[in-house]
Amino acid sequence: MDKYEQVIELAKRRGFLWNSFELYGGTAGFYDYGPLGCTLKRRIEQIWRDMFVIQEGFMEIETPTVGIESVFVASGHVAGFSDPLCECKVCGEAFRADHLVEKIVPVADALSNEELDRIIRENHVKCPECEGELGETYEFNLMFKTRIGPGAGRQGYMRPETAQGMFVDFLRLARFYREKLPFGATQIGKSYRNEISPRQGVIRLREFTQAEAEIFIDPNDKSHPNIGRFADTVLNLYSGAAQEKGEIERLTLGEALEKGIIAHEFLAYQIGLTNLFLQRVGVSPDMLRFRQHKKDEMAHYAMDCWDAEVSTDRFGWIEVVGIADRTDYDLCSHAAVSRTELSIYREYPKPRMVTRFCVKPDMGKLGPLFKGKAKAVAEALKALSREELEKEDIRINVDSEDIIVPGDAVEFAEETVRVSGENIVPHVVEPSFGIDRIFYTVLEHAFDVEAVPAKEDIGEESRIILRFRNEVSPxxxxxxxxxxxxxxxxxxxxxxxxxxxxxxxxxxxxxxxxxxxxxxxxxxxxxxxxxxxxxxxxxxxxxxxxxxxxxxxxxxxxxxxxxxxxxxxxxxxxxxxxxxx
RNA sequence: GCGCCGAUGGUCUAGUGGCUAUGACUGGGGCCUUCCAAGCCCUAAACCCGGGUUCGAAUCCCGGUUGGCGCACCA
CATH class of the missing domain: 3.40.50.800 (Anticodon-binding domain)
Structure with missing residues (x-):
């Protein structure tokens, strides 16, 4: 019996973890937390709440676990959180459609389903198993689908992360925090991913608990006022460069910042805080490391990302926390899809005098001349340079039609104006905790078997102990x-x-x-x-x-x-x- | 999704076609004037599900569920 088996056996027997729906045979990817498990989990969450909500001041909110389609169109989950699958019409086997054609075209994973189907047909690609004919490519999306309302209803999805609820509430949150950066919101709750083949007990679940903070910061100032708190904290760092060498480095957060290993102070502070949290709930410090995402594994929108990884007996190093600088990606996506500006007005310390070239189309003249096109003409004029505007007849192109505008229909000049601030789209630093994995780690790192002398002086017997930190004991x-x-x-x-x-x-x-x-x-x-x-x-x-x-x-x-x-x-x-x- | 291996009380386990399914630990009740799985008495509790073969299936066959491992997947 390896340690995982011993821990899970104990967890089952003593009421920490049970397979869900066991009475009916069970279903992979779902676990019940029993009386002791539930208490332990709540205590872990409560410590997280103490550190992130009470101490850091990132207030907790609660948003629905069901989301509407637009939210996940903007987040990219509708389009991107899926794989193209293609089934054989004869034997029923499913294949990744892009993998079937990757020897034919160089960038198979960038193709649409229609393109994939066309390439499969034109190249007579057959089922690799039975040579049968292949059906049409379809997307297997990892989000659980549901319908909102009766009848046809409206398409809904179970959220694959709690983060989107906080991005969607950005304007409300900004106002709540009186529009001053940085500010943050947190959420502890369930998320859902319809994993193709969940395994490894509570490590990979279809319904799981996340504790996430979305911290909105000034993109031009990623310093942290309290970074000194962690300047001397020594961590096991496994940076991109360290991974090349295969050696974990022991560095203080201060040193890591000086050497430019961690992108900026704000991210480093979150790493320090995460380290403190994990140790407080009972993760062994020597079984904990922070691994930097390599350039090619980082999500396209992130600029730096560190995973807290813990060492487990059976699974080796597993990710329990992801700490990413997601830049302005999420806010910009939601702004584009919702057609609402998601920014915050930031006043300059001193108003600036800005000189700029200013074009003022005379709508009183343009209107009668161009009727319905007048607005488009005016827009086109605004984009022109001084040289072009100085001509007697100004040539522009609107909707691929050449138009000549008389020079007296537009005024222009250099203007100096007083600008007291600007709208900025904050960047987001996101520490995201997988509570179920942390829960398992707390159990495994607390698990100990000790030999004690037996009563009748006959050898030894073993004592099983969960050496929980007092603060988490159920x-x-x-x-x-x-x-x-x-x-x-x-x-x-x-x-x-x-x-x-x-x-x-x-x-x-x-x-x-x-x-x-x-x-x-x-x-x-x-x-x-x-x-x-x-x-x-x-x-x-x-x-x-x-x-x-x-x-x-x-x-x-x-x-x-x-x-x-x-x-x-x-x-x-x-x-x-x-x-x- | 695929392949391989497994599934017997709460836990671990014996049982390769034939009586009422083996044992240990655990659990519950009781006895016990003294502290680390002690002892004694009593007690509860299992063949994953569905088909098939057979006079007869925990056992053999098929399908499913589920667990482990490997492949794939993990924005």
Missing amino acids: VQVAVLPLLTREELIGPARKIEARLREKGLLVSYDDSGTIGRRYRRNDEIGTPYSVTVDYETLEDNTVTIRERDSMKQVRTPIEGIEDVLYDLMYRGRDFESAGTAF
């Missing part, structure tokens, strides 16, 4: 009466209530022997166990047992909720929680 304290007897159950129930009131996640467990219950709690990563015994009845003290060391201290019931709270959240030293014995 159960924080187990309350255990030593024996299942009324006199011990009573006080234990009271302690349970007391801890719950403090807001701690408590589980009460009185079934089986005490040793069995400690092991059970080790397996789900409970950091502390409180045990009620007969001494409790005499002096109102209980024991607290620490998961990792298996050490115990004895401490009074009075105030125990504060002691445990401090252990959980304030890094209180375990030895100080009571008297060792």
